Amino acid sequence: MLDRVLSRKRLLELVDELAHARRIVGPVKQNDHYFYEPVDRADRLDLDFSYCVYGPKAFLLPPTQTLFRFKQHAGTFETTPEHNDEPLGIIGVHPCDVNAIRLLDHAFANTHPDEHYLTRRRQTFIVGIDCPGPCTEGVFCGDMHGNEATTGFDVMCYPLSRDDTGGDVRYGVVFGTDAGREFILYAQAGDPPSVEDERAFERYQIEKQAAFPQQIPYGVDTLPDLLERSYDSLLWQATARRCYSCGSCNLSCPTCYCFNMFDEQELALGTGERKREWDGCQLRSFAEVAGGHNFREAPASRLRHRIYRKAKWVKEREGIAGCVGCARCDRACTAKISSVEIYNQLAEER
Amino acid sequence: MPLIERTSMYRGDSLYEPRPAEITAVEKLTADENLYTIRLDGGGPLGHDPGQFVQVSLVGIGECPISICSSPTRLEHFQLCIRRAGEVTEHIHRLDAGDTVGIRGPLGHGFQVHELHGKDVLIVAGGLGIAPVRSLIQYILDERSRFGAFHLLYGARSPAEMLFQTDVIRWRENKDVNFHTTVDRPDEQWRGHTGVVTTLFQELPKLDPHETMAIIVGPPVMFKFVVLEVLGRRIPQKNVYCSLERRMKCGVGKCGHCQANNVYVCLEGPVFRYGELKALREAIG
Ligand SMILES: Cc1cc2nc3c(=O)[nH]c(=O)nc-3n(C[C@H](O)[C@H](O)[C@H](O)COP(=O)(O)OP(=O)(O)OC[C@H]3O[C@@H](n4cnc5c(N)ncnc54)[C@H](O)[C@@H]3O)c2cc1C
C-alpha cells in the first residue's frame, strides 16, 4: 500500500527545503562512478544512479571518529566524550543499503548502546529509492532479500513510471516513520494514491520479483546449515591462496562495522583524543595478541571468518542478515574472490 | 516542523570513557609481572564478579584488558597483575604508587559464584592463568563455609616465574585449601614438585564427580591436557569452566576483535563452561 505519489521534481524541491536544516548527502557521479557526497543543492543529486561504489556507512560510522578528548593535568586526567549531532539527510538509499544500516542500528544499540553511532543515527533522515531491477551484474541482493526494505527508512520511493518527455519520474511513496510522513505531508507535496497508482505499484512489484535473477540456486536459507557443515572444506584454503589480505572487501562492505581504537596526543599540551577507525577481519593482525600469537594466522581462516559472519553468525546473533547481497566485496577484490561463488561452490561440494 | 529544527543538543556519555583511578601500591612479583593495587577515584568497590576484567587505560598510549585478580569481598580496592608484554603494559610498568590510570569496567562474564556455592571446587591454574582465578580463590577463602572441599593446583614454568609468592606461602599453610604447586624447570632451592601441572593430579583425593566444579585457566596447551584429566575423573563437561584470551579493543561486543567463531569473548566470556566451548572450533587453539 502506498501512502502518497510524488514527482521527482517535487521530491527534489522537498530535499532543497530539508537542506536548510540538514546536511544533505546523496549519489553524485564522478568519472563514471557514483559516490555518496555532500551536496548543497538537490539538483546535484543523480537519483538515476545505478549503484554507489561504497554505501553511505561512512556518514554514520566515519572511517575515523573521535570517541573522547582527554586532558592530563596534576597527575590525573579528564575526559570529554564527543558526539556528532549534526542533522543529516541521506537521499537516494537503495534497499540493500537501508538493510545494511538496519544491521548497524541493531549492532550498535544492543546490550551496550553506543551513543557515538546512535546520536548520529537519530539525527539522520533517510530517503530510500527502490530498485526495480538489479543495479549491475553480479549482485545477489534478490537472494539475500537485501533488495526489499520494509523498515529502516523515513520514506521509500518506488519509481512507478517515467514521463517520456521531461524525464520526470513518478514515485509511489511509503512512509517509514512519522518524520517521513511529515516531510511529505507538511508541505502537502504530491497526491494521495489513486486506484491506478495502487495497481501500478502491484505491477511494479510483480515485475521486480521477476527482474532479479537467482544467483544462489540452493536458496539463501540453506546457507547457515551449509556453512555449518563446510568448516573443514578445502575450498577455504584453495580460495584464500589468491587472497592478498588487503581488506578491500571489508572496506567496501556496507555491513562491516569492526573497528580498532587508538590514541592521538599533543605531548606538549597533555591533551589528545581516543579514536576509532574501521578495521577489517581479513587483515593479518586482526586477531593477533601481544607476543605474536595470531588466532587467525592462516588467510583461509580469515576468509572463512568473513564468510561465516556474513551468511551465518551475524544473523544468528543480531537477527538481521550480515550480507545484503550488494556484491561490493566481489567487485572490490582484485583477486576475484567472490562470496556468492563460494556459497555455490560449497553447495556443489555437498 | 520539528524536522527542520536543530533540536538535539544531546551530550551523552561514552561507552569508551575510562574513569580515573589511583595506583595505591605496586609490588614486583617477577621480572616481568607487577601487582597493582588500585582505588577508584572517590573510592567505592568496583562491583565485579571473580573472573571479570577491566580495560586499563593510559590516555595518550592506549588500553588493554586485564583480569581483576582480587576478590569482590575485598571492598576498599582491587588488584591487577600485569605482565609486561607490549606498548601499553610496558608503560604501565613505569608507573608508581600515586600515579593515575584509567579504568573501564568491570567487563565480561565472570564466574557465577552462586553456581559454585555448596560444591567441591577444583582449580587448576597454569602460568599467568593464576591471575584471573586468584579473585575466585580469595572469594572462596573469604566465604569458606559456602563451599565443600577446595583443591588448588598451580603450575609455573620456574620458581622465579611463580606469581603471588606471598599468597603461595599462605595457601600452603592454610587448612582451608588443599594446595599443590609444581614447576617445569626447578632451580637449586626448589623443594617441591617438578613437572607439568597434570602431574599434580596424583595429589588429589578421589573426587565426587557430581559435586565437583572444575576450573581450568592457563595457556591452551595446558588446558587441553588438564581437561582430559578432569573429564577422565568423570566430572561432567558442564561443570568444567575455563577462561579465554583474545585480542580486545572495545570490550563491549562491538569491535569484533575478540570473536572466536560466533562468540564475543569480551561479552559472553572470558569465563565459559567447557560444555559451551566444545562446539567452538576456534576456542581452544
Ligand atoms: C580477558 C583478558 C584478561 C587478561 N588478563 C591479563 C592479566 O590479568 N594480566 C596480564 O598481564 N595480561 C592479561 N591479559 C593479556 C593482556 O591484555 C595483553 O598482554 C595486553 O593487551 C598487551 O597489551 P600491550 O599494549 O602491552 O601489547 P601490544 O602488543 O602493544 O598490544 C596492542 C594492543 O592489542 C591488544 N592486545 C594485544 N595483546 C592482547 C591480548 N593478549 N589480549 C587482549 N588484547 C590484546 C590490546 O588492545 C593492546 O593494547 C588479558 C587478556 C584478556 C583478553
Ligand code: SF4
Ligand atoms: S578484497 Fe579479496 S584479496 Fe583483499 S582481503 Fe578481501 S578477499 Fe582477500
Ligand code: FES
Ligand atoms: S573486544 Fe570488541 S567485540 Fe570484544
